[in-house]
Amino acid sequence: MIRRRSTPWIHKWSRPLIGAIAGLGALTTGYIAIEKLTGGAAACVAEAGAKGCNDVLSSPWATIPIFGGQPLALFGFLAYVSMVILAVTPLAWKPGDKNSLKQLENSTWWLLLVGAIAMSVFSGYLMYLLAFQIQAVCYYCIASALFSVSLLVLTIIGRSWEDIGQIFFTAIIVGMVTLIGTLGVYAGVNPSGVTSDSTSGESRKINFTPTEQPNPAFGWEITTTSGEAEIALARHLATTDAKEYVAYWCPHCHEQKQLFGKEAYQILEENQIMVECAAESPKGQPEVCKAANITGFPTWIINGTPYSGVQNLDQLAKISGYTGAKNFKYFR
Known part of the structure; x- marks a missing residue:
């Protein structure tokens, strides 16, 4: 009597597990896509002065230029839904004969493999950008990368593949095509920081590393110039209950100034939006900052709600109710 070999549990549950993980990925990327499309701010915990999820959403890598600047998260959502x-298709819909079912299962497995490889390679590139270019911590992005890798692992171990060599060949081909396509999509993105005006009409990244001692009267000189959108936002903030608490020696405070540009930030100063907290500054108002319970710089308080750390201008526009032009020149 020949004993029939039992099916490994992972082969029985691989498709439901893949569907569940992909569903979590769809929820994550769908949420980010909605926030990006509506100009909202993602719920994200970040230390004061540190870059977080919304800095990533504000970066030029968060959109796909060749598709009219649509959010990257939207395409991630579509990939996870696919x-x-x-x-689940072979589980929910079973053809009338076994040959058709076997063909459906085989074809969907190969498509799952191709999709998982492409998503994992693309996620790996995004993790590189997150660590070395944007230099931010985005828990949604990290979760999506883990989902993609998990899908790849489950796809490989979730069934008995007849030709293991073909898996490696497929991985090499799909991986190379994905990487080349990704580099082509983002070829026009400028990864360098700037300390001078941008005339290209595209958003530019702001980085600031102090090379000299700050002046107690104003900190460091603002070297960026404002566009119409920055000036309009500054004028709007001057009409709201907004305050920015800063310290002249704080590099992150200077980054915030650079995002606005010289002309727009002058509007904030003239309308007393900016509050200097350093006692040694001639403009210092430490008692005001203490009364406001300021513990880090910069800190914005808009309509009674505190926002710690540098805020990209589209984020300030959202939380302050600004509805004007949003083609801001710089991002962090």
């Missing part, structure tokens, strides 16, 4: 469909 993986859900491929995973």
Whole structure:
């Protein structure tokens, strides 16, 4: 009597697991896509002065230029939904004959493999950008990368592949095509920081590393110039209940100034939006900062709600109710 070999549990549950993980990925990227499309701010915990999820959403890498600047998260959502469909289709819809079912299972497995490889390679590139270019901590991005890798692992171990060599060949081909395509999509993005005006009409990244001692009267000189959108936002903030608490020696405070540009930030100063907290500054108002319970710089308080750390201008526009032009020149 020949004993029939039992099916490994992972082969029984691989498709439901892939569908569940892809579903979590769809929820994550769908939420980010909605916030990006509506100009909202993602719920994200970040230390004061540190870059977080919304800095990533404000970066030029958060959109796909060749598709009219649509959010990257939207395409991630579509990719995860596709993986859900491929995973559950043979479970939910069974053809009348076994040959058709076997063909459906085989074709969807190969499509799952191709999709998981492409998503993992693309996520790996995004993790590189997150660590070395944007230099931010985005828990949504990290979660999506983990989901992508998990899908790849489950796709490989979730069934008995007849030709392991073909898996490696597929991985090499799909990986190379994905990487080349990704580099091509983002070829026009300028990864360098700037300390001077941008005339290209595109957002530019702001980085600031102090090379000299700050002046107690004003900190460091603002070297960026404002566009119409920055000036309009500054004028709007001057009409709201907004305050920015700063210290002249704080590099992050200077980054905030650079985002606005010289002309727009002058409007904030003239309308007393900026509050200097350093006692040694001739403009210092430490008692005002103490009364406001300021513990880090910069800190914005808009309509009674505190916002710690440097804020990208589209974020300030959102939380302050600004509805004007948003083609801001710089991001962090």
